[in-house]
Amino acid sequence: MKKRGKGIAATFYGTGYGNGFPDVSKAVAEVDHDGNVNIYVCATEVGQGAKTIIIQMVAEILGLGMNDIHLISEDTSQTLDTGTAAASRQTYNTGNAVKKAVEVLKSKLLEKAKEHLKLPSLLGLEVKDKVIYLKTFPKKRVCFKDLIEEKISVEETFTAQTVQMDEETGQGAPYWPYTFSCYGVEVEVDTETGIIEVIKGVCAQDVGRAINPELIEGQIDGGFSMGLGYGIMEKLNCKDGEIKNNKFSKYLIPTALDMPELEKIIVEDPESSAPFGAKGIGEPVILPAAPAILNAIYDAIGVRFYEIPVTPDKVLSEINREI
C-alpha cells in the first residue's frame, strides 16, 4: 500500500567560520589608465555564482554594465586572500570586502572628477558607463579614460564579527549573520517495498537580499537534492575507518527521477551588516530537506526515525516491527 504524509522543518544556520576564528576577505578594485575597471578577489567559483554576484555588486556601485568589469579571481599570484569558498561565506564576506573597495574607489574617482571639472562640491556627481557627470548639468562631464593618468587602486579588508564560545558554559555568539530556511514536503511511502518517494516540496528561503534570484533558485534545487539524498539515500557505510560505499553503484545520490518539482519562495529581509543586505545560502538550502522528509514519513506511516538515511530496509523493518 502507498501511504502519503506531509512534513515541515525550519532551520537556521550561521554563515562564516564562526566561533572566534579569524574570518577575513580582501579585495582590490582599480581603474587603470585606459579606464578599465579591474576587480581582484579570490572567491572560488564552483558553480554557485560567486563571480556573477561580485560583478553584479560592482556594476551596481559604479553604474556599469556587467561586461564592463574585468574580474580577476582564483589566481593566487594576482589576488589577495578572500578565504575559502566554504561556510556559505563568499556573498557576505567577500561581497562586503568588494563593496568597501569599490565604494572607496568610487569616492576617489568623484574627488578627482570634482577637481577636473573645477566644481566646488561633490554634490550631484553621478557615475554611469565610465562617465562622471553632474546630475543637474550633464554637459559637465568627464570619462574615466580622460580623468585617470595613473591607475587608481584600492585595497580593502572585511573582517567578520564572531565571538568564541565559552568552553565551560557553551555560551557566546559564534556566528553573525544567520540564514533561515523552512521547507514543506509531501512523501509517498510504499509499505511493501519501503521505498520513499518525495513527490512535492515547497522551499521558503531567507536570503537577506536576492542579488540574483535565478542563482538562488538553482541553489535551492541543488540543496534540496543534497538534503533529499542525505535523508533517504546516501550512506557511506563506514567500517573500521574504511568507506565501503565508495562508488556510485553503492553510494546512491538522487537522479532526476528522485527529485520533485519545487515551489520556491525567496524571503527578503535585508541584513544590515551585509552587502546590499545579502546573506549566504549555499549550505542553509540543504538543511531543512532531511528533517522535513522524516516528519512527512512519520505523518505517512506513524514511525519516527532518528537516524538517517531512512533507506527502504529500515522502513520495512520498522513497519514489520509495528505489525
Add this chain to the structure above:
Amino acid sequence: MNHISLTINKKMYSIDVEEDVRLIDLLRDQLFLTGTKEGCGEGECGACTVIMDGRVVNSCLVMAFQAEGSNITTIEGMSDKDELHPIQKAFLDKGAVQCGFCTPGMVLSAKSLLDKNENPTREEIREGISGNLCRCTGYNKIVDAIELASKEIREEKKE
C-alpha cells in the same frame, strides 16, 4: 593494435587503437575531444555520455575497437560552427549549469531524447536524463532547459 574507421561529429577518422583503449580514452587522449568528461569510469554517472549510432552510451563502457564503423556525436559536434545548438542555448538561458561537469553528458542525453521524442513531458525528460548524475543543480533547471529546447526546436521546424 587495431585499425578502426569511424565518424565522429561528421568527420571521418581512420586510426590505430590499442586493444585496451576505451572509447573515452580515444576521444580524450588520442583525438583531444576533451569535452567528454570521465566521472566514475564504471557507467554509473553518465558524465562520459556520447551518442553512438543514435543511442546514448557511456563512453567509459565501450571499447574503442567496438566503435569500428560507428557514427558518434560528442559535445564538440553539437554546435554548428559558432552557433550554439538550441539545447545548449536553453541550458544557458535557464541557468541549468552550475559546476558544469555533468553538462556535456546532460546535453547529449537531451539531444538523444529530443531526436526520438520532440515533445516530451517533464516526466519523460526526467527519465531521459536519469542516467546522468548531477550534484549541483537538483535537475529542475535542467528539466526546464530541455523543455524550452524542445519548444524551440519544434518552432524552428515549423518555420
